[in-house]
Amino acid sequence: MNGDVAALLLTLRLAAISTGLLLLFATPLAWWVARTQSRWKAPIEAAVALPLVLPPTVLGFYLLLALGPQGPVGSLWGALGGGPLVFSFSGLVVGSVIYSLPFVVQPIQAGFEQLGRAPLEAAATLGAGPVDRFFSVALPQTLRHFLAGAVLGFAHTLGEFGVVLMIGGNIPSRTRVVSIAIYDHVETLDYGAAHQLAGILLAISFAVLLLVFATNRRWRGTPVT
């Protein structure tokens, strides 16, 4: 049971850190994809969407190679003084960010596309510089999309299994997340413990989604188009 609590806390921590990083990376990416006319737009969009269709084991396999001590990312990370990435919490964070990227980029990108250029141009001619325009116009008018992206990213990371298994393994308190703990319980036919963890995950996921849909309805009163 202690191990289950640790797994639960680890999962929540992983989801929270990944969501924070995801928002950081996804926002400029979504901004660029929403307004660029570059010929790189389609390839980048396709690459971001890959985790939607790839089996998590495929993604996990490539990540394992890339993050390993001999892999391009892993060796660079090591040269910079970082510890090993595979079978570590840091590795899980990297994996989660890549795995959940489309779930965060796509709603935010849709928000920026819906926003259009007009409000930003109006703000510019009123004297607002680029950073000012982002925080005073783009962000408040797409807050709904940011919330949707954050929640989807968080919830999706909560339920991650295949990628974690490939690059994180199953080290208690370090890389053993809830979905893997449940799998272990089922393997050992401990259905009671599996029930408990699965129920908690179900409840958390439902509560988070409920929060989104409830706030979404309230916000719909003020048009955001």
Add this chain to the structure above:
Amino acid sequence: MSGALDARLALTLGSFRLDAELRAPGTGVTAVVGPSGSGKSTLLRCLAGLEPRALGRIRFGDETWLDAARGVCVPAHRRGAAVVFQDAAPFAHLSVRGNLEYGLRRCPVARRQLALDDVTGWLRIAPLLDRRPGGLSGGERQRVAIARALLAGPRLLLLDEPLASLDSPARAEILELLRALFARTPMPVLYVTHARSEAVHLADHVVVMEAGRVRASGPLREIMLRADAPFGEPGELGCVVEAEVIAFDERDGITELRFSGGRLYVPGRLRLGERRRIEILARDISLSLDAPHRTSILNVLPARVEAVYDAESLQPVVRVDLGGTELLARVSRRSLRLLELREGARVFVQVKAVAVIP
């Protein structure tokens, strides 16, 4: 702080090509007119700094906003040129007050001349301050956008068809507000419109555009006399004169106005001493060689033929001089031949109708 505009711009957007040379004085209202697709809005966007691929140069006063050859391009937010767009949407996430403060907060202290209360009073939006933009009518949204632009303390105010998406009562109301507003505010205004009547109401200067180029530009009266570069519908060709109200006849309800070419009589009462713009359309003027006697037409004035345009067309246009004021008259080709209307001919101008511009 304000300045004259001097721009030479080139921009290709798909199959459209803008290649325009624009000069606008540092005061008053310059209307940019022309049919849709002639590049008026694109020109305005270039001036505002919203077309990053624009080539050429823009000088405003003694500043250079664009000099593509030298790689100079001042970004939109540093030009001090506020834009009111056709479907000017106030920011949806802010109240009306929040929208106005958005402009006010970004107005450099040195240019902070207008108070929020004054501007909301002029544009009659004080009762709307706590409302959300979503519930406003088209006219209200447009007035909020104009107020927001003014409060940002612009050195140049750019309006892109601000009345085009409004119904006609709202349009008339805002037109009147704008006229009063432009008289109070010091910065030069560039007003893009395809509606000739708006230009006639508001403008001191006119720039006529056609197919991406500037066809003619100059003071309103001069441009209106250019029958070769008409703006608006062909039937709308005409002139404006500035006249002063000097008398009112109670018995017949007729107002007498004085202008540089003589006197004009119009039905209805106007305030004594007031100066008004009077529009006289070319189709409302007829010419006669002899002074007409016993006619129902109130306004008959002696004049001299200055020029004849489109003499071969079915309805040529004759420019006449009333001693300092020029007017255009549309006549038939037969009348032109029978009356032998040529440069220097003495005629009497009969004005069938005039429009006093509100």
